[in-house]
Amino acid sequence: MSASETAAHFQLKRAALAWAASQGFSARACEIRVPQSSYRADVVAYRPEPGRNAEGAIGDTVIFECKQSRADFLKDAQALDDSKERLIQLHRRRDRLESLLGVHYPNLRRGDSLFPEYESVACETLEHETWQRVTREIRVLENRVHGKTKFAKMARYRTASFLYLVVTDGVMSPHELPLPWGILSVPSLDDSELEPTSVEVLRKPARLDTDPGTRLDLLQRLASATAYRSNTAADLEAPRFERELKPR
Numbered sequence: 001m002s003a004s005e006t007a008a009h010f011q012l013k014r015a016a017l018a019w020a021a022s023q024g025f026s027a028r029a030c031e032i033r034v035p036q037s038s039y040r041a042d043v044v045a046y047r048p049e050p051g052r053n054a055e056g057a058i059g060d061t062v063i064f065e066c067k068q069s070r071a072d073f074l075k076d077a078q079a080l081d082d083s084k085e086r087l088i089q090l091h092r093r094r095d096r097l098e099s100l101l102g103v104h105y106p107n108l109r110r111g112d113s114l115f116p117e118y119e120s121v122a123c124e125t126l127e128h129e130t131w132q133r134v135t136r137e138i139r140v141l142e143n144r145v146h147g148k149t150k151f152a153k154m155a156r157y158r159t160a161s162f163l164y165l166v167v168t169d170g171v172m173s174p175h176e177l178p179l180p181w182g183i184l185s186v187p188s189l190d191d192s193e194l195e196p197t198s199v200e201v202l203r204k205p206a207r208l209d210t211d212p213g214t215r216l217d218l219l220q221r222l223a224s225a226t227a228y229r230s231n232t233a234a235d236l237e238a239p240r241f242e243r244e245l246k247p248r
Helices: 007-022 070-074 084-104 129-146 150-156 212-233 238-245
Strands: 027-033 040-047 060-067 162-168 181-186 200-203
Touching: 007 027, 007 040, 007 060, 007 162, 007 181, 027 212, 040 212, 060 150, 060 212, 084 129, 150 162
Parallel strands: 060 162, 162 181
Antiparallel strands: 027 040, 040 060, 181 200
């Protein structure tokens, strides 16, 4: 934990790291610069694509943003206007539709989680007129409300396969966050033995069709940060190492 970081924010990052590990993300690190932006992510994780490592396939990347209070959240989110109530209604309707579609079309489940209840449903591949109409209206309203916020920009830039906001109970409501983002809720920040199972998925994220180069860039940044911190922890002199490894 850095000298300027609060204990609450540090605990949220711990919760994100633990939950990511439980979901099969084998590489994880904090405070990573996000490709194609000026933002620094609180937590970044990577999960290899099963059975395709030999082919050089780049697996899934995930970014977690941690917000310990509503004031902290509002720094990166604009207040909602008159579209608030309509957004609430549309989000509820979309959630109901996706739940029903997941039951009637089990083949749409992505298999992107170790736990069935966390699996997302690929509704966009199904030509379901009502779901598409509701989703389009949500995106129009969200662009009006959130268009210039950090959350909207990171989704628009497709900076990772999945985006999650990690919050404590009551910090925000799901409709206050653009659609691609998932939401993890941490019930308590006082538990030093926090278990991943105590983290509740308030909303599943949409999988973003990220460019393989962007995923590789984020993975390289994660690996570089992890290696640097490991060397620092081992009391190695990184600058000298770099000079010795540099071609003459």
